[in-house]
Amino acid sequence: MLEVRLSSASDHAALAALFEEMQAHYDVPCPPREKILEGLASMPTGTEILVATQREIVGFAAITPVYPGPGLGSGLFLKELFVSKQHRGSGVGKSLIQGLAKLALERGHARIDWTADRDNPRLRAFYEGLGGVPKPEKLFYRFEGSALHEAAKQGG
Numbered sequence: 001m002l003e004v005r006l007s008s009a010s011d012h013a014a015l016a017a018l019f020e021e022m023q024a025h026y027d028v029p030c031p032p033r034e035k036i037l038e039g040l041a042s043m044p045t046g047t048e049i050l051v052a053t054q055r056e057i058v059g060f061a062a063i064t065p066v067y068p069g070p071g072l073g074s075g076l077f078l079k080e081l082f083v084s085k086q087h088r089g090s091g092v093g094k095s096l097i098q099g100l101a102k103l104a105l106e107r108g109h110a111r112i113d114w115t116a117d118r119d120n121p122r123l124r125a126f127y128e129g130l131g132g133v134p135k136p137e138k139l140f141y142r143f144e145g146s147a148l149h150e151a152a153k154q155g156g
Contacts (some may be wrong), residue, residue: 001054002052002054002058002091002092002095003051003052003053003054004051004052004055004096004098004099005050005051005053005099006048006049006050006103007048007049007051007060008051008059009041009064011049011051011057012037012040012041013037014056014057014139015040015049015051015057015060016033016036016040018059018060018082018084018091019036020033020036021082021085022080022082025082025085031123044063044064044147046064046079046116047062047063047064048062048063048064049062049063050059050062050063050096050099050100051105052083052092052095052096052099054087058083058084058086058087058092059081059082059084059087059092059093059096060077060080060082060096060135061080061081061096061097061099061100062078062079062080062081063076063077063078063079063100064077065077065107065109066113069110069111070110070111071081071110073110073111074107074108074109074110075104075109075110075111075112075113076100076103076107076109076111076113077112077113077114078100078112078113078114079114081093081096081097083096083116093126094130096125097130100112111132114124114127114132115140116134128150
């Protein structure tokens with residue numbers, strides 16, 4: 001039976017293993033396990049992780065609240081949704097999204113926002129199949145690396 005719940009410190013080791021799988025899936029460097037565990041133990045205030053479990057953690061959704069939104073209401077930002085390879089297509093992702101929607105409503109949030117890669121039609125079809133509405137009028141921007149350092153220096 002699949003259960004979706006907020007993670008706890010006792011989930012960190014299993015989450016670290018799933019984070020390693022995620023990094024390999026995206027073909028990006030992964031820090032050592034100790035660094036992942038340190039990051040989980042010191043997540044920024046407000047960051048939470050929903051986990052989907054079937055005796056073990058098989059997927060997760062990392063979220064954080066955002067304010068203000070339309071009508072000066074609050075919302076949630078879904079930073080990452082990941083399902084272990086052997087469990088994709090089995091309803092785990094859908095269950096995580098449903099759990100996230102329930103959590104948002106329980107907490108009085110008016111919406112959930114997230115990003116998706118434009119060049120991943122399967123992912124986009126997944127979100128749209130659940131009722132997610134793409135917002136092509138919005139662009140996603142990022143400061144990282146040297147651009148982040150430059151932005152911090154500007155005007156100061």
